[in-house]
Amino acid sequence: MRVTAVLVAYNRRELLRESLEAIAAQSRPVDRIVVVDNASDDGSGDVAAEMLEAWEGRGRLIRLTENTGGAGGFAVGIAAAEVEESTDWIWVMDDDTVPGPDALAGALDAHQRYLESGQDDLAVMGSRVVWTDGEDHPMNTPKPKIGASQWERDRAAKAGCMEIRSISFVSAFLRASRVRELGLPIADYFLWNDDFEFSARMLRGARGLFVPASVVAHKTAKRGSSDQDPGPRFYYEVRNKLWVFRLSPALRGWEKALYIGATARRWLRTLRASSDRGQLLGCLRRGWRDGWRTAPRPDRDVLRNAGVPVDVKIEIDRLTRASNR
Structure with missing residues (x-):
């Protein structure tokens, strides 16, 4: 090898x-x-x-x-x-x-x-x-x-x-x-x-x-873990996860359902633990928009x-x- x-x-x-x-x-x-x-x-x-x-x-x-x-x-x-x-x-x-x-x-x-x-x-x-x-x-x-x-x-x-x-x-x-x-x-x-x-x-x-x-x-x-107060990088977490769920052939349908539920729980934990929730909410909005539109x-x-x-x-x-x- x-x-x-x-x-x-x-x-x-x-x-x-x-x-x-x-x-x-x-x-x-x-x-x-x-x-x-x-x-x-x-x-x-x-x-x-x-x-x-x-x-x-x-x-x-x-x-x-x-x-x-x-x-x-x-x-x-x-x-x-x-x-x-x-x-x-x-x-x-x-x-x-x-x-x-x-x-x-x-x-x-x-x-x-x-x-x-x-x-x-x-x-x-x-x-x-x-x-x-x-x-x-x-x-x-x-x-x-x-x-x-x-x-x-x-x-x-x-x-x-x-x-x-x-x-x-x-x-x-x-x-x-x-x-x-x-x-x-x-x-x-x-x-x-x-x-x-x-x-x-x-x-x-x-x-x-x-x-x-x-x-x-x-x-x-x-x-x-990577979800502990990620700051502006949270934008990429949101956008890219939506790209995975929408467009990638990596996961089967039932796997997507499980990962979507786990991702939603993770995002909630991240927001609750953040010291700058306003910044993360802004990243969530922009990532959500771009994840769906692009x-x-x-x-x-x-x-x-x-x-x-x-x-x-x-x-x-x-x-x-x-x-x-």
């Missing part, structure tokens, strides 16, 4: 350095790495360029000319990974994710154990995500797949894992062949729910595993003037056509 790591960076140069050091120190080495610098202005791109020299041609730095958000950065990075068609797994993470030394080995070992009990239908794997204190990070707590059969649960358990329906991009392993079939994350989401939509799309009709033996640290400033633009349009290299643009177009078949 050949693995390409994709890391998206934006203005966290010291965490980026720590993350790149951890990727380079994996007990099972990464085959290639792509770093996407989202137009940082703190020297993150220079840090990446310096550290990638040690990869001796197996590393690639893409310096974007505008901040395309996590969604755009991952779309570019995954497309760049797909330029190398021999890639089997694409390992994605942000620059505040620091993998443990056996994060990659733990995931690949779980995949091998999973193969021993059935066909190779695994599309996504996700790591156990902890905070700096070593406890599970509430922002990235995986949930078991709703409606998983006893056979699915037993097969995952035999591999030391849990069957899942979606995963965050904080250390997710994406099967490259599945990406070639279904296309890229939707860059116009900018941030929030791009990973939910994409992983759920990858996992509709395929298998996904939460792998406790693959451990990474998510070094956020605080140990809390649709995400194609990736090639969103990324047209962002400094994407020509070969990656070609790959974005190819994967877009593949997903539209």
Whole structure:
């Protein structure tokens, strides 16, 4: 199995350095790495360029000319990974994710154990995500797949894992062949729910595993869930969730009904706990309006003037056509 790591960076140069050091120190080495610098202005791109020299041609730095958000950065990075068609797994993470030394080995070992009990239908794997204190990070707590059969649960358990329906991009392993079939994350989401939509799309009709033996640290400033007083970013949560429910093929009808109910409860909790409820209500109104009235633009349009290299643009177009078949 050949693995390409994709890391998206934006203005966290010291965490980026720590993350790149951890990727380079994996007990099972990464085959290639792509770093996407989202137009940082703190020297993150220079840090990446310096550290990638040690990869001796197996590393690639893409310096974007505008901040395309996590969604755009991952779309570019995954497309760049797909330029190398021999890639089997694409390992994605942000620059505040620091993998443990056996994060990659733990995931690949779980995949091998999973193969021993059935066909190779695994599309996504996700790591156990902890905070700096070593406890599970509430922002990235995986949930078991709703409606998983006893056979699915037993097969995952035999591999030391849990069957899942979606995963965050904080250390997710994406099967490259599945990406070639279904296309890229939707860059116009900018941030929030791009990973939910994409992983759920990858996992509709395929298998996904939460792998406790693959451990990474998510070094956020605080140990809390993403809905704790999100500020102006709440706009993207509302708009993008409506885009998922209205337009994405990721979820079946009964799944949408369940997620809509869970989302409504989450939004109410967020509003009640906020220290600036007026700001969040404004985000809710604008997100609700745009979520109903608009649709995400194609990736090639969103990324047209962002400094994407020509070969990656070609790959974005190819994967877009593949997903539209």
